Amino acid sequence: MKLDRKAIGKRIKELRKQQNLTQEQLAELADISTHYVYEIEAGLKTMSCPILAAVACSLHTSADYLLFGSASYDLEADSPSRHDQLEHLVSMLSAPQRNQVAHIISVIVPYLKE
The missing domain is CATH 1.10.260.40 (lambda repressor-like DNA-binding domains)
Structure with missing residues (x-):
């Protein structure tokens, strides 16, 4: 190749x-x-x-x-955990974009716990 x-x-x-x-x-x-x-x-x-x-x-x-x-991972083949996959995706963002993602997650998480 x-x-x-x-x-x-x-x-x-x-x-x-x-x-x-x-x-x-x-x-x-x-x-x-x-x-x-x-x-x-x-x-x-x-x-x-x-x-x-x-x-x-x-x-x-x-x-x-x-x-x-x-741009995406096959989770079983390339990364040992979803945390690694999330970290990779977020690492490609700018600091302001990472802040937006953190805010979105902080809003969504309480609803996921129900």
């Missing part, structure tokens, strides 16, 4: 922007150079497994999402 470097770079750039991070900030978080972030986002360079893991962790997402763009 051949990976689409441009699509991977696009997903990284989209997540970075959603989280209001600059290329410099992502580079610092992932312990790579700013120019390397630019090259990855432009689809010019591939990443080693350790760098892929560092970028995914820095963006609070999975390497699977970065590589394949899978």
